[in-house]
Amino acid sequence: MHCVVVGGGLAGLASAVWLAEAGHRVTLLERRGSLGGRTIAMPVAAVDDVPDNGQHVFASGYQHLMRYLDSVGTREHVAFPGHMTVRMPGGGTRRSAFGGVAGLRAATGDLPGVTGLDRWRTARAQVTLIRQALRPPPWLDDITADEWFRRIGMPQSARDALWDGIVIGLTGDKPDISSAKVPADLLVTGIRRARETRTPISIGYPTVDLDTLFVDGAEKLFADAGVVVRHRAVVASVDVLDDTVSGVTLTDGEHIPADAVICAVPVWNVRGLLDQVPGHEQIYAAVENLTPVPIVSVNLYLDRSIGMADWGEILYGGEGVLEQVWDRQRMHDRDPSRHHLYSTTVSAAYELIAKSNVEITDIQMRMLRSYYPDAAGATVIHSHVVRMPKSTFAQRPGSAGIRPDQRTEVKGLALAGDWTRTDWTTTMEGACQSAARAVEVILEGSSEDR
Ligand SMILES: Cc1cc2nc3c(=O)[nH]c(=O)nc-3n(C[C@H](O)[C@H](O)[C@H](O)COP(=O)(O)OP(=O)(O)OC[C@H]3O[C@@H](n4cnc5c(N)ncnc54)[C@H](O)[C@@H]3O)c2cc1C
Known part of the structure; x- marks a missing residue:
């Protein structure tokens, strides 16, 4: 088969790789000048x-x-x-692990800043939370995570220490926006996976930049397998003839014929592409319900070490949104002789994103100085601010079931992307799981034809 994959983010890359591994002829079309989508490295000449x-x-x-x-x-x-480590204003730290003794301490309500009766209330609320996640009450998708925490009596101190951060980490959005059903489903996915693999849930990180991790190896595989990659190829429509996919048309009018197409563009780019697909109205409904969430990341090149205790630290009681600092020296084994690189992430950065680079840098440095005594005298050699207004998507109450399946009503056409239906939300895993399912749909179709 000649398979066309639209979109060169993780979902499109994985689709193209796995279709090529299955022995098919693949053309990958990417709108931008390089591959990687939302997971990329960026050159900073300064x-x-x-x-x-x-x-x-x-x-x-x-x-x-x-x-x-x-x-x-x-x-x-x-x-x-x-x-990882939770860091308090002033510099105090507490290491948080995701299993073993630290996990048990968290389960009993022993969290940073949670004291007295709140510990007991936290332990009780956590039991209710897990029970309701495993057996969701019918109203769970009608309320926000914020309302859920209030209903089960989760103390504010436990929310500040752990649970609001978990919701933002899992859903990409604030607890007062995200449907309660989203973090509940993800907790169940995590518990199920931990049971299957008999290992506690843990968090990991790339030890190299994202291009080396995701793109370079794929490009080598594409060259070896004869996959054609076309940059700056913007798809305007997926073409359908007699309920079977016939190819795609680019914005410059070129038609590229195909036996199979995987459409792996983000939710905010899909409108218009699938107009010829029966049932596209339902797919487009996701566009209305899955709204973009901004993330602001800052790569801060400093003249000295700020003395982080761990590779990644969550700042307790930051600006009200999840604030994290990453020690690139430790993570990427960087030589600190020229500068020390720290990256900060502010998720659900609705207010921050509108500020200027200077303001954002000032805010981040003020924050570092209040949490890391060694940052007090640090000088910023260079600040690289990355604003991504469309980083992840929010899933609001009432939107359960809105994410479309990878299988479409058109023979030879499958959807992929973090926004299509998977066990995960807007994550790299969601993107790759969607690709695995989309490829399965295409391969099933090809074996039926034989
Ligand atoms: C700052 C940031 C931090 C994140 N942190 C995490 C994290 O810690 N853990 C985690 O799991 N996930 C995280 N995510 C989310 C994760 O990056 C995404 O969920 C995932 O990369 C999405 O992959 P995708 O292939 O579905 O979409 P994308 O990566 O957006 O790829 C889609 C591609 O389609 C192309 N395209 C669009 N329209 C067209 C068209 N008409 N024709 C041709 N090409 C087109 C786009 O240019 C793009 O390259 C983060 C995201 C960001 C931005």
């Missing part, structure tokens, strides 16, 4: 460096993403240290 567009953390249940790394030969570049 410091002659290529930092990432934002930290991407892994969860131990990311099995499809790991399969992709196996395919492109870079699995060795992910580390799972099994812990």
Whole structure:
């Protein structure tokens, strides 16, 4: 078969890799000048460096993403240290692990800043939360995560210490926006995966930049397998004839014939592409319901070490949104003789994103100075601010079931992308799981034809 894959982010890359592995002829069409989509490294001439567009953390249940790394030969570049650190204003730290003794302490309500009766209330609320996640009450998708925490009596101190951060980490959005059903489903996915693999949930990180991790190995595989990659190829429509896909048309009018198409564009780019697909109205409904969430990342090149205790630290009680700092020296084994690179991530950065680079840098440095005594006298050699207004998507109450399946009503056409239906939300794993399913749909169709 000649298979066309539209979109060169993780979902499109994994689709193209796995279709090529299955022996098909593949053409990958990407709108931009390079591959990688939302997981990319960016050259910064001022410091002659290529930092990432934002930290991407892994969860131990990311099995499809790991399969992709196996395919492109870079699995060795992910580390799972099994812990992160929560840092208090003033510099105090507490190591948080995701299993073992630390996990047990968290389960009993022993969290930073949670004291007295709140510990007991936290333990009780956590039991209710897990029970309701495993057996969701019918109203769970009608309320926000914020309302859910209030209903089950989760103390504010436990929310500040852990649960609001978990919701933002899992859903990409604030607890007062995200449907309660989304973090509940993800907790169940995590528990199920931990049971299947008999290992506690843990968080990992790439030890190399995102291009080396995701793109370089794929490009080598494409060259070896004869996959045609076309940059700056913008698809305007997926073409359908008699309920069977016939190819795609680019914005310049070129028609590229195909026996199969995987459409792996983000949710905010899909409108218009599938007008010829029966049932496209339902697919487009996702566009209305899955709204973009901004992330602001800053790569701060400083003249000295700020004395981080761990590779990644969550700042307790930051600006009200999840604030994290990443020690690139430790993570990427960088030589600190020229400068020290720290990356900060602000998720759900609705207010921050509108500010100027200078303001954002000032805010981040003020924050670092209040949490890290060694940052007090630090000088910023260079600040690289990355604003991504469309980083992830929010899933609001009432939107359960809105994400479309990879299988479409058109023979030979499958959808992929983090927004299509998977066990995960807007994640790298969601992108790769969707690709695995889309490829399965295409391969099933081809074997039926034989
Ligand atoms: C700053 C940041 C931090 C994140 N942190 C994490 C994290 O810690 N853990 C995690 O799991 N996930 C994280 N994510 C989310 C994760 O990056 C995404 O969920 C995932 O990369 C989405 O992959 P995708 O292939 O579905 O979409 P994309 O990566 O967006 O790829 C889609 C591609 O389609 C192309 N395209 C669009 N329209 C067309 C067209 N008409 N024709 C041709 N090509 C087209 C686009 O240019 C793009 O390259 C983060 C995202 C960001 C931005």
